[in-house]
Amino acid sequence: MGLPDADIFPHATGKASEVVAKHQSEVGPEGIKFYAGWFCPYVQRTWIALLEKQIPFQYIEINPYHKDPSFLAINPKGLVPAIESQGSTLAESNILIEFLEDFADGSNSKSSRKLLPAAPQAKAVARMHIDQISKKIVPAWFRTIQAQDSQAQAQGRKDYTDALKEWATYIDDDKLHNGPFHGGDELDAVDINLAPFVAREYLIEKHRGGPITAEETGETYQIWRKAILSHPSVVSTTSDKENYEPIYGRYLRDEAQSEAAQATRAGRAIP
């Protein structure tokens, strides 16, 4: 028998299902095969980047909890997202975003805009802002939803909102940009790394203490969040809310057995 986590709704719904339907055909070497799970925040990062870069892709739905040997042959870690491109198989959402940036050129991307700045210093700063998302914001997000006693829940929420408040100063501090996004008026790789967790923030609001307020996060974050939640690439990679419920219900009861849930429970870094 597979993990209980494997019992998930089998495919994307709502707006996301429209995008999936448009990306079923095989693509040539100018495009990529995208091994995805509709529900997964890490998948959503890569998916948003694909839409923003307008690179051709074939969407292939995978249930990563089944650990199907044919998928393990593509990503031995057994995690989605994964990409196949010209004979190479690649994984890790933040690396995939950078790969898509490098892979896109005039012939396979209808969008000339960049997800990371060209100047080495500005690029390193953007990567520092992504590092903060990976090391502080995402772990606090998981800790908050997996925490069972009210003190640990409140501490998780405080860590999460404090980290968001600090992160939002990067939008303010960046004199090159003029909001509402980290990247200015269009999404960049930093926005894309955080967006899927913010799209799932309603779970914290619903189950861990009510609406997240400007008092907790500062005003800048609230403006950014509103813009992110209505951005077309975020909306069109999001499924119907009710299908996320059973998946995140297991996290909220701290029963989930995913790699991320086990790491959070054990106080280890999320793989």
Ligand SMILES: N[C@@H](CCC(=O)N[C@@H](CS)C(=O)NCC(=O)O)C(=O)O
């Ligand atoms: N660090 C990876 C994490 C990917 C990840 O954890 N994906 C989850 C789905 S959201 C998965 O495939 N889980 C399968 C498992 O935990 O066994 C990334 O950024 O791509």
